Amino acid sequence: MTLLQIILATLTAGIGSVWVAAFLMRAGVDSGRGGINAQHLLSLAAGALLATAFMHLLPEAFEGQASPHALFATLLIGVVFFFLLDKAELWHHGHEHGQGHDHDHDHGHAHGTAAALTGHVHAHGEGPHHADHAHPHEGHAHAHAHAHASEAGPSLSGGWSLITGDSVHCFGDGILIASAFVADPRLGLVSALAVLAHEVPHHMGDLVVLRRASRNRRLALMKVSLAGAVTALGGLVGFFLVEQLEDLLPYFLTVASSSFVYVALADLIPQLQKRLTARQTLAQVFWLGLGIVLVTWASGLAHGH
Numbered sequence: 206m207t208l209l210q211i212i213l214a215t216l217t218a219g220i221g222s223v224w225v226a227a228f229l230m231r232a233g234v235d236s237g238r239g240g241i242n243a244q245h246l247l248s249l250a251a252g253a254l255l256a257t258a259f260m261h262l263l264p265e266a267f268e269g270q271a272s273p274h275a276l277f278a279t280l281l282i283g284v285v286f287f288f289l290l291d292k293a294e295l296w297h298h299g300h301e302h303g304q305g306h307d308h309d310h311d312h313g314h315a316h317g318t319a320a321a322l323t324g325h326v327h328a329h330g331e332g333p334h335h336a337d338h339a340h341p342h343e344g345h346a347h348a349h350a351h352a353h354a355s356e357a358g359p360s361l362s363g364g365w366s367l368i369t370g371d372s373v374h375c376f377g378d379g380i381l382i383a384s385a386f387v388a389d390p391r392l393g394l395v396s397a398l399a400v401l402a403h404e405v406p407h408h409m410g411d412l413v414v415l416r417r418a419s420r421n422r423r424l425a426l427m428k429v430s431l432a433g434a435v436t437a438l439g440g441l442v443g444f445f446l447v448e449q450l451e452d453l454l455p456y457f458l459t460v461a462s463s464s465f466v467y468v469a470l471a472d473l474i475p476q477l478q479k480r481l482t483a484r485q486t487l488a489q490v491f492w493l494g495l496g497i498v499l500v501t502w503a504s505g506l507a508h509g510h
Contacts, residue, residue, distance in 0.1 A: 207386055207387065207390060207444070208441075208444055210386060210390055210393065211382065211383050211386045211393065211440040211441070211443075211444050212437055212440060212441070214382055214386065214393055214394060214397035214440070215378075215379045215382050215383070215397070215436040215437040215439065215440035216434070216436070216437050217397060217401065218378065218382060218397045218398075218400040218401040218404065218436055219375050219378070219379070219404075219432075219433035219434055219435065219436025219437060220430050220433040220434055220436075221401060221433075222400075222401045222404035222405050222407075222408055222433060223404075223408045223412075223426070223429045223430045223432075223433045224426075224430070225401070225405050226404075226405045226406070226407075226408035226409040226411075226412060226429075227408075227412060227426055229246075229405070229409065230409055230412060230413075243406060243409070244476075244477060244485075244488070244489060244492075245488065245489075245492045246405060246406040246409075246492075247406055247473050247476055247477055248473075248477060248488075248489045248490075248491075248492035248493040248495075248496065249402060249492045249493070249495055249496040249499075250402045250403035250405070250406055250469075250473055250496060251403075251469045251473040251474050251477070251493055251496060252492070252493040252494060252495065252496025252497040252498075252499075252500075253398065253399045253402035253403065253496035253497070253499060253500045254399050254402070254403050254465040254466070254468055254469040254473070254496075255465070255466065255469045255496075255497065256399070256496065256497040256500040256501060257395055257396055257398075257399035257465055257500050258461075258462040258463075258465040258466045258469075259462075259466075260497075260500070260501060261392055261395050261396070261500070262385065262392070262396065262458050262459075262461050262462040262465070263276075263280075263458070263459065263462045265385075265388050265389060265392055265455075265458055266388075266454075266455040266456075266458035266459045266462070267455070268455075269454065269455035270452075270455070271455040271456065275456075276455060276456070276459050279456050279459040279460060279463070280459050280462060280463050280466075281463075282463075283459065283460045283462070283463025283464065283467075284463045284466060284467050286463075287463065287464060287467040287468075287471075288467070288471070291471070368428050368429070368431065368432045371411060371429070371432035371433075372431075372432045372435040373435075374432075375432055375433055375434075375435040375436040375439065376435050376436070376438060376439035376442075377439060377464075378400045378404070378436050378439060379435070379436040379437060379438060379439020379440035379441075379442070379443055380439045380440070380442060380443035380446070381396060381400070381443070381460075381461040381464060382396050382397050382400060382436070382439075382440055382443070383439070383440045383441075383442075383443025383444045383446075383447060384443055384447050384454065384457040384458055384461055385397075385458065385461065386440075386444070387443075387444065387447045387448065387451070387454060388454055388458055394503065395500055395503055396461070398499070398500060398503050399465065399500060400436075402496060402499075402500075403468060403469075403473070404433075408429055408433070411429045411432075412425055412426065412429055415428060415429065477489055
């Protein structure tokens with residue numbers, strides 16, 4: 206039963222987020238015409254990830270037999286690990302694209318949760334100034350595919366390099382969701398919701414990049430959906446892996462928390478740190494709070510409260 210729940214949840218988070226992203230783009234969200242812009246989605250995703258990490262994953266991890274000191278050390282190591290992954294991607298792409306692009310990485314993170322999306326929105330007079338922003342999630346080989354997409358254009362070979370990196374990212378998401386499900390199916394549902402929330406603006410960026418490389422919208426949607434489907438594969442692997450290492454489950458949950466915290470604080474929130482009017486700032490805070498409330502509400506429903 207748990208395995209079936211993991212498969213359904215990972216497919217919903219992986220593929221569902223792609224289709225939600227496509228729907229929002231069709232409704233004009235990416236250009237600000239739909240009343241919800243990229244800033245709102247980023248705020249919502251950040252709130253959902255932080256609430257899931259601090260209100261659900263970490264408390265569940267601390268209910269196990271592991272010592273608090275060991276879990277806090279794991280949390281710290283996890284955050285540093287994702288930071289180093291970012292650095293590795295910056296170094297790799299700096300050599301791959303040559304020194305001429307060094308100025309694109311001055312801020313130390315050029316990432317894709319909405320880099321292409323925000324760059325696209327900026328063309329319409331909106332979006333953050335951090336257009337080159339990197340994704341710290343585990344194994345994200347796609348961290349800078351977004352940042353260089355507008356320069357690379359069709360040379361992305363149909364966007365398959367971006368899809369390969371996205372697939373690795375989605376595989377990691379699947380493992381995180383499976384870890385949460387093994388601990389508690391209700392916790393797994395909350396984690397899947399948080400993953401879906403932060404993947405929506407990310408996949409909007411993917412779709413923008415692929416549509417620049419190829420004008421075929423259906424092909425772009427199919428490619429991103431294939432990458433999203435890899436989340437289910439990660440869920441399967443995660444289920445059997447965690448089942449064999451059940452004593453290490455609190456550490457798996459803590460690593461998942463460190464991933465969510467890093468994505469929110471190093472990727473999403475820096476894109477929101479810009480000079481805004483009081484009304485725009487209140488809107489950011491509202492959507493951030495809404496993300497926290499939605500995750501808490503979903504958790505309450507799952508627990509029957």
